[in-house]
Amino acid sequence: MNNFFALLKQNGGQHARLLAGPVLILMVMAMMILPLPPFFLDLLFTFNIALAVMILLVAMFTKKPLDFAAFPAVLLFATLLRLALNVASTRVVLMNGHKGPDAAGQVIEAFGHFLVGGSFAVGLIVFVILVIINFVVITKGAGRIAEVGARFTLDALPGKQMAIDADLNAGLIGEDDARRRRAEVSQEAEFYGSMDGASKFVRGDAVAGLLIMVINVIGGLVIGVVQHGLSFSEAGRVYTLLTIGDGLVAQIPALIISTAAGVVVSRVATDEDVGQQMVNQLFRNPVVLYITAAILGLMGLIPGMPNLVFLLLAAILGAGAWLMQKHQNEQVQQATEPNDEVLAAADSAASEASWNDVSMVDPLGLEVGYRLISLVDHAQNGELLHRIRSLRKKFAQEVGFLPPVVHIRDNLELKPNDYRILLAGVEIGRGTATPGQWLAIDPGGVTMKLPGTPTTDPAFGLPAVWVDVSMREQAQIAGYTVVDASTVIATHINHLLHRHGADLLGRQEVQQLLDHVGREAPKLVEDFVPQTLSLSLLLKVLRGLLAEDVPIRDMRSIVETLAEHAPRILAPGAVQPGQEAGELLAVLRVALGRAIVQQWFPGEGELRVIGLDARLERVMTQALTSSGALEPGLAESVLTDAMRATQFQEEHGDPPVLVVPPILRATLSRFLRHHIPQLGVLSNAEIPEERILRVTTIIGQSE
Template identity: 65%
Template sequence: MKALLNQGGLFGVLKQLPMKVLAGPLLIIMILSMMILPLPPFILDVLFTFNIALSVMVLLVSMFSERPLDFAAFPAVLLFTTLLRLSLNVASTRVVLMHGHEGGDAAGKVIEAFGQFLVGGNFAVGLVVFLILVIINFMVITKGAGRIAEVGARFMLDSMPGKQMAIDADLNAGLIGEDDAKRRRAEVSQESDFYGSMDGASKFVRGDAMAGLVIMAVNILGGLMIGLLQYHMAFADAARTYVLLAIGDGLVAQIPALVISTAAGVTVSRVNTEQDVGEQMISQLFVNPKVLWLAAGVLGLLGLVPGMPNLVFLMFTALLGGLAWWLTRTSEQRLVETQEQQTVPTAPEAPEASWDDVSLVDTLGLEVGHRLIPLVDSRQKGELLGRIKSVRKKFAQDVGFLPPVVHIRDNLELGANSYRVTLKGAEVGRAEAWPGRWLAIDPGQVSGQLDGSPTQDPAFGLPALWIDAEQRERAQVYGYTVVDASTVIATHLNQLLHRHAAEMLGRHEVKRLLDKLAKDSDDKSLIEDVIPKTLSLVAFTRILQQLLNEDVSIRDLRTLLDTLAEYAPHQQDPMELVAMVRVALGRAITEQWFAGQETLHVIGLAPSLENVLTQAMSGNGALEPGLAETLMTQTEDALHRHDASGEPPVMVVHHSLRPLLARFLRQRLHHLVVMSQAEIPDDRILRITTEVGGAP
């Protein structure tokens, strides 16, 4: 600060301060000054004109905003404009009562114009007009806007948990990044703050309307008393002078107040779309030719009734009829153009077959019905392509390799709303999605019922409903997780990618991983000690595929190669090598399922069942059919009980039993994770909360 003062004095300091920092304090000082200091009539004219211009600007900004948060400063603006009008009322009241006897322009040209021109100098008409404006502002606009703001604040607060769950679901599914999640959480918080502020700020407008009525009554009574008692004016002259000035003062304050109240109503009553209020009204009122034809017919009939203003009614009949005819003709032309574009041209003579006709199978494909095409069409603002890119990026970060590109194409043999995911030409998943509707997923703790089409979440099999957009906020309030059609497909694809990760990993992908490790670590000796010196690339690929089959990330290639370099020269059995690698990766596997938890609540085997399985393993290494079915049934029951407690679906068994049980149980229970006791780090506490083969 001392350096700034030395450079240019106080003026230099003020010049370098940003004006937007000083705008608020200067405005408050100006408002307080108007209440305390007497103002000349010319300054009052300038401030009244500024008040009118500011109210018009606020109305226009609210009209052109597409979302309420685009005008998040509106509650504060509402407070400042209300204080500005009240301070102007105080300043004008002082001038009217002190100098009103000098003539109609004693309080400025603006008050005189509103008192003379707008009501024709008739104070009775002025009183009626002023009261009507107050009633409209107080009883209609501000009351309705206040009620909408109150209900909006309540519903916004109730829907916050559901919106937060939807953001967390998108983040966990990899559809959005951490930055996008933070931004969306901030928007939810800002919406809640905005509607809460609007609920309180609407009370300022109602109080302003009542204050205007009281101030006008005080001006009339005070002016009459001053004119009669202090300046000895005749009653008629005093009434004409002071009543007209009070009316002008009231009107010049109430008209901007009415405009601001309208802006508040527009802001809180709008629906979140990509259009402003004007575009919404035009695109929804004047879009249906049938409505315009019927309206023109009704006005035409009224125009033919004797005694009615025929010219005006028939003029509007012609206007609406012409607009309806133009809309009808435009829609017909669009239909003809669409049919012409869909007309299939005559097929030319088929050429000879060539190698170009050979179509290779796509590793990963997504086929959609014709109603889902807009979701994958960027020209129609389809969001699915971007979400699929996010899913692939998240998969690569979590699992450790880049999945194949998803080839998307339409399939007319599918249902209109159906889609299917293919892997190497074979179908691995199929479901339905409804564009324009929302999937309300029941996580198990909803508090109300909705109207919709029952279905199941294709990714996790949870009960769900396809609901209309109007029920979205209600569903979030009830505790449903609400997602759109693009998110449904992307989440389903993400789940299928993790389930079939091993099938997507081939020698080409493994070679790319090894090249990346050699490039990043600049240490090729570790790789050469294992591949091809100890293991072939094919054998190494089989080990990675087995790890992926068991939901183990292969990101830590260095630890994986270190382990194989130590044990592979003495052990060639791939399953034994996988078991050793899992022990080396035990801390990462444990952290994947029990992040930050010191005590691990898991599923375990009853001692009697564990002895039976150990004896079976020591014999021929296979399970008897009866024992296998009993084990599968009891494990499935235990997994249901364990899932109900909210714990990860992890079973911990003896190290020698893990490969057999993992291979056998995951045939039906895909989401079950089987770990060995040797994989649990020593600093974690293992606690068996659900037992297989014991008492339920």
């Protein structure tokens, strides 16, 4: 029985929410068609005022525009409700205005007498001023902001989508997060477009209020004099006061809702609502309060000025500045004073050394300056921590093994905004990040220069500039790729993980890979290590694949290929000592050729690659056969042509891939990889038979 009532209550709440819109439309139609008694008018006018105040408060407490995505529709319904009230009140004023000032209800009477003192001239002036403020200032400004915001949002839509795709490809976010962020971008564009149109309702409402007042005054004079026999002055006094009261009771909620519209479209999205932004940014600097207090104090000392008011406010501001500065100094002192843990560590340092003092080197580490601690602090919900977890998961899915945990610690020897990435205690990357700002990266072809701090993207070396949050959308429109400080560091770590994948793979990771494959195919790995292949040789082969950016996801095919060819290659006298790993690697690359080619050339199109001149190919083959190395002059010539060919491929939008005979692939790959990291070297045997090969440029061809 309790479950039945709970279900009934839940369904009843859902039905009530579904009926809210139709009931409101029926109310609006009823007010326009049916005559309402004064009591119901008072109730509806009061509801209109309460609704306007609620809308303003909701707009003030939202942290981003999409938190109040229903605002354009709410604005439309509130405007219709107010206009319907104008129609209903106009009917009552014109029909019953001759009976007295309370003929249209106590709310209209109160606004006509109490707010303007019963003077229709004062009421008329106040009403016109409210209309001017609403129409000329607030509504016009909010409409302009909504129009510009809609245009900028639509212009920035491709850049935001590209940024989401870049984060997804870099492993910083998952599919669900990418889908949610794409939906938010689309909803934001729709919201600003709706606000651009909804602002026209507010402007039309202000014009309608002014016209309704003029019509009511003229109609009241005619009806009072002609139908009810009132004198011209008496009819003007009665109907004008009622009309002005009616206009004021409608314009004040209209002004409040217009202000709410301005608040929604003019705010900058942060983690704070409008009130917190205003208080934190206006009153966070005690120097500003000191200077303001000094200026007011000097003005208060001028003879003839209201000295008490100026000096009192100056004293209040000065006291507030002193309290604020004292609070900030206490926070700094608490941050710099050594705590109990630091003192305990200092005491333990004086004790005798032991094996507990020997610390192992972390396989992968991140050290940050003190201004970057907030990005990696659990207590502050550091966003970088979540990004590092996501990129480790993405790396495992793409490359084929789980990289070590990134151990994070602060380093006071670094500059406040600097960080460095360590591999086995050795620095492999360093960069600078600025929390609270965004890094605008120039991918080429930007349309404008941005004000900010010029720098270089630490991951890819592209020119960039640190800009304020307010410049983010403008930078995206100009063609920059805009990312926050956490994304900058996470992208750098992800880039270095892929670059040093071979160094991150150890014996423990290889054993875990074999155990993982053994759970699915136990017979495959049962006698593989160490009977067929030693663990150290398998590690060397897998590192060779990773050094050339070949994923080891297909561990089953790798084990099957090695199990098939290892006995022949490792047989005594089959190959020269020390070349076993190279021979196994060549066999593996042929077996994984389809995946390698797909990595460079997605889809089924033709392979536009770099080739070797036939004469150069013969010379290099003879050199490697006789001496095992390239002479310096030949190597320099090959490197120069390879750089030119790589640039040619990139300019034409083709992957920089060099296809050579199998005998040359390993040597050229080792030689060119250190000078041209983006160049891939494939052998003819690795190309699937069904793929069409087209040579676009040739190394060693005489001009």
